[in-house]
Amino acid sequence: MRRWLIWAPLAAFALLFAVVAAGLFRPAERVVRSGLVGKPVPEFALDPLIPGKPGLSSATLRGGEPRLVNMFASWCVPCIAEAPQLIALKRQGVRIDGVAVRDSTAALRGFLRRNGDPFDRIGDDKARAVQLALGSAGIPESFVVDGRGVIRHQHIGYIRPDDVPKLLAEIEKAR
Amino acid sequence: MAEAGLAALWLAAALALAQLALAGLGLRRPELLGSVRPVAVTQGALVAFAMAMLMGVFWTSDMSVRLVATNSHSAKPLLYKVTGAWGNHEGSMLLWVTILGLAGAAVAWFERRLDERTLVATLGAQGLIALGFYAFLLFSSNPFARLNPAAPEGLGLNPVLQDPGLAFHPPTLYAGYVGLSVAFSFAVGALVTRDVGPSFARAMRPWVLAAWVLLTIGITAGSYWAYYELGWGGYWFWDPVENASLMPWLAATALLHSVTVLATRDGLRAWTVMLAVVAFSMSMLGTFLVRSGILTSVHAFAVDPERGAFILALLGLYIGGALALFAARIGAVRSGAPFDLVSREAGLVANNLLLSVILGIVLIGTLYPLAAAAFGAQLSVGPPFFNKTAGVIALVLVALIGAGPLIRWRRDDGQAVLGRMTWPIAATLFTAAGLFAFNGPMSPLPFLGLSLAVGLAVASIVPLLGRNLRRTPLFTWGMVLAHLGVAVSLAGMASDAAFTDERLVAARVGERTNVGPYAVTLLGIAPRIGENWTALEGRLTAERDGEATPLHPQSRFFSDPATTTSESAILTTADGQLYAVLGQPDGQGQWQLRLWWKPYVTFIWLGGALIALGGALSLLGRLGRERRTRMREVWA
């Protein structure tokens, strides 16, 4: 057997060791990002869920002004946690639209009454058709969409208080 | 009791150190050689005593021991109290070194054929392995830590974990892993003394066989458990935890065959040593992958990165050290006996090669997402990849399994081998033609799988033809059964893939659904109340040829923590299983039902059981023959 071949198993093992050690000490992020960031919002039109509040369609997201599209649901606990931050963004002049995922009118009403209502429009995403079309892997999740309907930024997970300035900056960039 | 256990553990650790040191010195100063065996035996006795003490505090529900308070409960059934001793991290680690210590003691007590220096070096390596785990236990996972003040009651009464399968699954796998660690120690011992030969292979073989049998049982049982528990009729998902259990098995299977070549024909010396190292490294890697939780898996485990780091450090130390020793020493090992291109040895080389390639593919496929993540790429590797690569190679291997035992050792004639293969080849072609004629086009893997399974089944019994069956040695029977088991299992997998009938329906009460040969009717839904769950139970009746059988799948709600599980109802018959799951109601009187008719799916696990039985028979045969030869030597 050739000399160098004798050391090959040890080298292979060193490589294996490096891979698992890297996995242990530098865990990679486990969130799944949407491939649509930088691309136009796919065509969709969602019915209203709450009487008096309009539904949401892709056409309204091309209204010339950047908007924040928030995927949420009344049954989602972190959504309650991020509600105050949405209200704060609304106060700073951000236009916010909601996509209510798998929700019902009664439950959603109660949710908005308890946690406030920052939404201009709320679309009824019954079977996650729009959530899947946007490449969102969970809720809550928020997309910054610019005035021409192009997705500029995706925020995964709930919006923490210190995320508010970051999101404001993203909205500014999208102007 | 806890203090006695802890004291025994410290003493055992000290003896492991002594075992290592004496072995190291003994190789230079022969007068010390004799002291190593008694030390190993005492170490085994002490660690077994520590384990007994731990089981004792669990038995008596001594809530002043932290481990008992956090994992047990006074109201648990006695059996689960005692098995609860290893249902947690600390206890399972203690169980690991207990089995290791007992194995070391057994080697020291029984092994008489091996050169004394090699044996002592082997025991030294055992001491080193044990020492690492003792350090782990004593410094970071003390199972005997006290709780002051004692807890009034234990926390652990999770009935989901009170399952006989789960109680005995870990000891089975650990015993298998320890068996591979003994093989590893033999390999290290042989490398230290440069004494790699048939006597080393014969000493190692029973341990490899035993480990292999236990791993086979563990994988087969785990697969059936996933099949009935997860509720979608799948039995193997190429999930990281499953792969972690498969990799040591693949390595052990290869080792089992190469060690036979070394024992019988004194060939494949370096390769056998290499495989022994690989097999143990795969069992350590498996433990690491499962315990560290760095890969996401359906089979959730309590994970802890710090413990992961410890296991990883041990892995690096033992395997890195052994491979360095291999590289430094293997040049000094003379190459073994020669053999021809057409010979049993060459066939086994091909077997080893394909098994190693499959092992490599499973290893790379399992870890690839991790490596890709280090470069920022996010991807998944799953069943399609493994089936297209490892699956195809496994089919080639199956053909080889059929041919291997029909080839003679050392040198054979290709024409003659083909002659002996007439019936198996005819059976394969006949099955393939039959499938094509009566079933029409099929997907390639199940088609080839079924055809080759029938061929292998025929080929596996050919070695018995023309022999006096009474005088056929037990280990030949073992080989025949194990190879037949592979055919049976493969047939089950292929049949499940090709012929499963699936029916997903929203059924009203009284509605009939046809699935396979059955007509299933939903008679009603009834509430059921268990110890800590409530359930909706579907009352189904399955009719076939005028005979009705009740089926009661449940949808269970556990309150603490709030979870819903589906308990599938399975009707087993000679020609397959009817698998029924009750889903959610739609609120308008309809219930989701998931029904599968899976022809011959039971063959998958039946084959696994045959493989394990074959291994057990081989082991008995080998041990029996050795005892007889030893007695003859004594009388002579």
Added chain:
Amino acid sequence: MSAVLALLAAVATPAPYAYVQLRDPAQEAQARALMAELRCLVCQGQSIADSDADMAGDMRSLVRERIAAGEEPAAVREWLIGRYGDYVTYDPPLSAATAPLWIAPILLLGLGAWIARASLKRRRG
């Protein structure tokens, strides 16, 4: 209590084709094969074909609806990969990032054959 009921109601109504097969067996077989290789995004390593998660159900429904509408399975797969990246499929598409993975089996076979040949030569000599 009402909140809990509402929660159950929200979860309990599955998407139209989450637990319902397509009429056409050929289309159902195509959908079934595709679902088995798509990863459930909210589960711990399960395909959408064998997960009880309601998002998996919604994805099954999406796959079946699109295939029923006459779309090719490959197109549905592309559509999902465009949104969720390679992570969503258990069958990694060939790319610079996955080339080593797909080449590895061939490489291993070649390496094995080479080692075997070398050792056979030596043995026979």
